[in-house]
Amino acid sequence: MPFVTLPISMTQTFRRAAVLVLFSTAATGAIAGSYDPREAFAPFSYPQPVTAYRSGSGMPGPLFWQNRADYELRADLDPVRNHLTGRATIHYTNNSPDALDVLWLQVEQNRYREDARGNFTSDRTPKQHTDGYRIASVKVEQGGHTVDATYVVADTRMQVRLPAAVAARGGKVSVTIEYSYDLPGDFGGRTGFAGSKNGNIYEMAQWYPRMCVYDDLRGWDTAPFLNSEFYLEYGDFDYSITVPSSMIVAGSGELVNPDDVLTATQRQRLAKARDSDATVMIRTPAEVTDPASRPKKDGTLTWHFRMKNTRDVAFGASTAYVWDAARINLPEGRKALAMSVYPIESVGDQSWGRSTEYLKASVEHFSTKWYPYPYPVAINEAGSAASGMEYPGIVFDPMEAKPKDLHMVTAHEIGHTWFPMIVGTDERRNAWMDEGFNTFIDVYEADAFHSGEFAPKRDGEYAPKGGNPVDEILPLLADADAPPLLMGADMVKEKYRHPATYFKSALGLVLLREQIIGPERFDPAFRKYIATWAYKHPSPSDFFRLMESEAGEDLSWFWRGWYQNNWQLDLAVTNVTYVDGDFHKGAIVTVENLDRLVMPSTVRVTYDDGSTKNVRLPVETWQQHTRFALTVPGDKRVVSAAVDPDHVLPDHNRANDRFDMRSSRTGSK
Structure with missing residues (x-):
């Protein structure tokens, strides 16, 4: 079915909800202690078990059959x-x-x-x-x-x-x-x-x-x-x-x-x-x-x-x-x-x-x-x-x-x-494996057609012109009544069918491809999934296992947060100091994970001469930490430090993503 535009009333409701979510979280922050590494990285129970018919690699097993x-x-x-x-x-x-x-x-x-x-x-x-x-x-x-x-x-x-x-x-x-x-x-x-x-x-x-x-x-x-x-x-x-x-x-x-x-x-x-x-x-x-x-x-x-x-x-x-x-x-x-x-x-x-x-x-x-x-x-x-x-x-x-x-x-x-x-x-x-996967490939087709004549599709369905899809998903993630993706299609209310089944599923694959795995590993793995299960019946677990096996990543934390649950993300830069108080020795940037979803992210330090330095924080950062002090080498004064500076993650509180040194009292030699 088509990636249809929401009725005006629903679109307006989503936009109003987005404003309320962004305003309320900016004002109050996430609930203290809501992120627990033991929850995010606990062993993941796949919906379907490994059998002789379906292997642990996500491939058909040695006794696979189909009528x-x-x-x-x-x-x-x-x-x-x-x-x-x-x-x-x-x-x-x-x-x-x-x-x-x-x-x-x-x-x-x-x-x-x-x-x-x-x-x-x-x-x-x-x-x-x-x-x-x-x-x-x-x-x-x-x-x-x-x-x-x-x-x-x-x-x-x-x-x-x-x-x-x-x-x-x-x-x-x-x-x-x-x-x-x-x-x-x-x-x-x-x-x-x-x-x-x-x-x-x-x-x-x-x-x-x-x-x-x-x-x-x-x-x-x-x-x-x-x-x-x-x-x-x-x-x-x-x-x-x-x-x-x-x-x-x-x-x-x-x-x-x-x-x-x-x-x-x-x-x-x-x-x-x-x-x-x-x-x-x-x-x-x-x-x-x-x-x-x-x-x-x-x-x-x-x-x-x-x-x-x-x-x-x-x-x-x-x-x-x-x-x-x-x-x-x-x-x-x-x-x-x-x-x-x-x-x-x-x-x-x-x-x-x-x-x-x-x-x-x-x-x-x-x-x-x-x-x-x-x-x-x-x-x-x-x-x-x-x-x-x-x-x-x-x-x-x-x-x-x-x-x-x-x-x-x-x-x-x-x-x-x-x-x-x-x-x-x-x-x-599992309509999310149908509508969502199809919506995902549409994103790149729209970019490709006549050099983007009708692009971008990715922000044309919910967002006003120039909107960002990772912001458009925020009201859904904040909605306590919204269904997880791992739910029977007939149990999803019409209100959530398009936002979850189409949009959230598609955005999940965009995040996997562009932020978590990278196109150079995602694309061959996704092609392998299609070719392996062509004219066969894959389960959600077959998809999860094959993508992990082919891409070389344990993605159980993402399956749990994005697919099994409807968790929110809130990364924050909470402090910047200099090593030994001397900016010549580098900066210490404190990053915190304040909500239940985890994601790899980029931290960008901006210096007083206008130059910048990016450091990539892998998702493993959060396996043992709720707060991480990142040492960034450099010999210049820091103006600011920001997490997710390119606005590519569905972070529901943008107000705490940036720490401005000019508003702090941090000294230096």
Whole structure:
């Protein structure tokens, strides 16, 4: 989902809170004795233990396994009744060490039922409802025999009871479900339809029953869909969508029957786009209302797509689409295709005219810096029912977005390809590993795009122009009711979802990269994490352990303070004297840690000739001390000494960061 701007009222509340926090701490200081080295550096209990499946290095263990789900999907979209009829066959492979006598599936259209659990837990409850999935039949095929299955539906989950258990370590079973449902309108949030000048725009996600994950952490993970996101198995998809011939379908993966659904002109333009860094029009605005832009005038057409090694597929469909495309240049000479589809209302460089440029640049940046984009196409689709949502190979973004916002949301949504499409995070339980990690990589993409045309992202979401993100996090850290990052995503109130799940998680990685580890060690370690857990399901502990092992740092103090707790930082310079009272022998700078969080920091001494000297205080300084006397060599008079002089740490009391010699009575020879 997008790194959205907070509502004005919430932004103002956060800013007022920031002022109050800074004022109150400047006036009173931190509570004496609130920092305890024994607490900060106590042995850290990782949330998940080391097993034969997951090693102490954060890597998959020698017995690591993962189940697989391959899909054959067929669906008819009826835009007159706003109705979908489908048939899903799931070929499931049980690689676990356990025989499975039931299967659990997600039937998430039930989220739109009036009695859905999510209506009682979320602040974003739909005001309209559907009757959810209508299941026509469920059949199971095992060992060459097909039988009607017994099943039970519970909210957004379905349990299928098998006639015989699926054998461990490679057993297979196939389930075929025939179903239908009425589409939610623009209240769907993650799926639905909404109007445009030339027809409805359909944004279709969660449109088929999907397998729940069975893993080594908790067996079947059957967390209901309340309004959070997803946790899915990987596999290959073969799917077909039948729509009226007047509609264009933009879907995840590769279109395998272009001769059937595109005109000769459109196929020629696509071929040109595959070799073009400049955007090529596939269907122009003038052609949207031209019947000749479709291969036949009436009846239906079936669009056939395939996608390999993915966890999901989604599609958009409309009579209203303008369509353009350009080549994506990937590492090792590989190519992919960036495409945008949007209504006439969104035409022009002040709207969606540069969408494909943004999409192409984002994918190229993420691919070069972190891990290559794995899919044949990347699609940006403009609508309003599900705007700001991500799926493999396609993202749904707001049709009314202007350039800066469109660049931001495009980069963020396609950035979800890396988290959680490639790195298969359990978003329903650990959304901070999804939204926060993706927001983190967005920071550097914004800096890179056209030399920072829309940068900096890092202070554009909460802060006023010129604001500092380490100050913007202070109200959250000071809020006693704010959740820690290590909390189930569905338990985080909407008030805190964005500040914690997106912003605090992303800022934590920025601090790790730029202040704690350094890019030269962080970047290879983070790339190793992505490559190691590509198409697998890492836990928080896997991330913590791998980053420590690869970067060569014990970071348990940071995991405890920033992720397990919501601790504050308050470093202070409390005194400056000269060695033996003689400035020629150097200065003694006393630095104190006054609150519960610890961080490495820089101390800067400024001399009377304007020169400065920096000394780096490592985090180990605070393992045995609450106060540390730092000797700084030099033979000049000191004007001042400051901790964190470049304002890069989330220190909640800036008033005590600097000690000014002119206001002290310290003498010298």
